[in-house]
Amino acid sequence: xxxxxxxxxxxxxxxxxxxxxxxxxxxxxxxxxxxxxxxxxxxxxxxxxxxxxxxxxxxxxxxxxxxxxxxxxxxxxxxxxxxxxxxxxxxxxxxxxxxxxxxxxxxxxxxxxxxxxxxxxxxxxxxxxxxxxxxxxxxxxxxxxxxxxxxxxxxxxxxxxxxxxxxxxxxxxxxxxxxxxxxxxxxxxxxxxxxxxxxxxxxxxxxxxxxxxxxxxxxxxxxxxxxxxxxxxxxxxxxxxxxxxxxxxxxxxxxxxxxxxxxxxxxxxxxxxxxxxxxxxxxxxxxxxxxxxxxxxxxxxxxxxxxxxxxxxxxxxxxxxxxxxxxxxxxxxxxxxxxxxxxxxxxxxxxxxxxxxxx
Numbered sequence: 001x002x003x004x005x006x007x008x009x010x011x012x013x014x015x016x017x018x019x020x021x022x023x024x025x026x027x028x029x030x031x032x033x034x035x036x037x038x039x040x041x042x043x044x045x046x047x048x049x050x051x052x053x054x055x056x057x058x059x060x061x062x063x064x065x066x067x068x069x070x071x072x073x074x075x076x077x078x079x080x081x082x083x084x085x086x087x088x089x090x091x092x093x094x095x096x097x098x099x100x101x102x103x104x105x106x107x108x109x110x111x112x113x114x115x116x117x118x119x120x121x122x123x124x125x126x127x128x129x130x131x132x133x134x135x136x137x138x139x140x141x142x143x144x145x146x147x148x149x150x151x152x153x154x155x156x157x158x159x160x161x162x163x164x165x166x167x168x169x170x171x172x173x174x175x176x177x178x179x180x181x182x183x184x185x186x187x188x189x190x191x192x193x194x195x196x197x198x199x200x201x202x203x204x205x206x207x208x209x210x211x212x213x214x215x216x217x218x219x220x221x222x223x224x225x226x227x228x229x230x231x232x233x234x235x236x237x238x239x240x241x242x243x244x245x246x247x248x249x250x251x252x253x254x255x256x257x258x259x260x261x262x263x264x265x266x267x268x269x270x271x272x273x274x275x276x277x278x279x280x281x282x283x284x285x286x287x288x289x290x291x292x293x294x295x296x297x298x299x300x301x302x303x304x305x306x307x308x309x310x311x312x313x314x315x316x317x318x319x320x321x322x323x324x325x326x327x328x329x330x331x332x333x334x335x336x337x338x339x340x341x342x343x344x345x346x347x348x349x350x351x352x353x354x355x356x357x358x359x
Contacts (some may be wrong), residue, residue, distance in 0.1 A: 020077040027073035035066055056113050070100040071095065100151040107137065107147075108140045130198055134216040135191055138184075160281055164306055183217040186233035190214060195237070200245035201312075204236065247310040249285075252319065257298030257338035266335055267291060267299065272331075274303055275324045283308045298338030324356070 006045070039062055039329035046054040075095040100318050115132055189195075191214075200211050202221070209223035219236055222231040258270070274289040285306040305322075307315045331338065 014074045016081055020080055023080070024073055025079040027076070028070065031069050031073065035062065039066075053113070054119070060109060063220075064106050064109075068098060071098045096151060100147055104144055104147040106342055108143055110254045111139055111143070112136050130213070132191065132322060134187055134214070138216070179216060183233040186237040187214070189218050189237050190219070190233060195244050196241070196245075200243055202241050202243050202245075204239050204241040205229075242284060244310065244312070250307040250310065250315050251287075251304065252307060252315075253302070255292070255305050256303070257295060258301065259336045259338045260297075262299060262335060266333065269333075270301060270335070273329055274301070274326065277329060278303070278305045278322055280325075281318055281321060283314075284322070295338070297341045 039058060042054075043058050043062075046058050072095070075091060078088075115136060119132060159182050198211050198214060202208065202211065207221070207223060208228055209221040209229060211219065212222045212228070213220040214233075216233075216234055218230050221231065223229050229276055256270075256274075258267070271289040271291065275286055278284055278286040278289075285308060287304040287306060289301060289303045291299065293300050307318055309315070
């Protein structure tokens with residue numbers, strides 16, 4: 001019986017192969033039991049907690065750590081055997097590639113989770129999550145590039161020339177794609193400085209609209225006309241734009257023109273009347289109302305008030321209500337609004353002058 005187990009197979013006795021197979025089987029069973037019982041209970045427990053990091057750790061363990069443990073079990077069993085150098089080299093390469101792959105996968109997932117956790121703690125998290133997708137993509141590319149270079153270096157290859165080649169190639173690419181890189185850096189400026197975010201209403205030059213998407217190179221704006229306006233990130237960061245989403249209160253200034261035939265008593269009552277009308281409206285703060293000057297055909301009043309809301313439709317509703325109440329109050333008191341008129345002086349034959357008004 002001993003002779004049977006001592007029979008050589010690929011430079012190893014049969015007993016060594018059976019021992020390696022027993023190691024693999026035992027480790028596989030242990031991993032399977034841990035996955036079925038321990039991870040299953042941890043997953044159920046993580047669903048009852050408020051934090052999401054425990055859910056993340058359970059998912060990472062199940063999707064990355066467990067598959068790696070299966071591969072490591074086979075590699076550990078093979079390491080106990082005396083195999084040809086080529087086969088050992090292949091096994092080492094497979095194990096190193098697997099280690100690098102799952103490590104980078106865990107690192108990328110952890111970075112994504114960290115960014116999203118930070119975003120979810122802020123307001124308007126859904127829009128910011130879409131905005132952060134470009135940043136996550138760029139960082140993941142950098143992580144995988146350095147990880148692959150590290151793996152190649154550990155395989156015994158000289159990466160110095162590779163890094164030098166990447167440096168020269170990077171300079172050439174930078175010179176050839178200055179505009180693209182400029183937009184890329186502008187994307188980082190937009191992401192970290194936050195001059196605007198998805199959902200903000202902005203006005204830039206003669207264009208206005210709502211930010212729909214912020215990409216690595218371009219930002220897309222849905223204009224009031226309904227079409228989509230695509231702007232490069234560099235154009236937006238180099239321009240002066242108005243962000244009305246962050247408007248806390250809206251200052252309104254308007255003027256009224258009253259006819260010159262209005263009596264002094266009514267003129268003195270108009271500022272008080274305007275103040276009462278504006279203060280009667282909720283979410284509206286009165287500032288001032290003054291007889292501001294003598295116009296060519298009217299006595300002018302200047303009124304200032306604030307709308308305590310950033311919504312444009314809300315502002316228009318309040319302004320309409322104020323204008324209608326002013327018209328109603330002036331109509332009730334017999335106060336007439338002025339309109340453009342001029343007086344022509346006509347000379348008669350007896351050298352007398354007569355004034356004739358015309359619209």
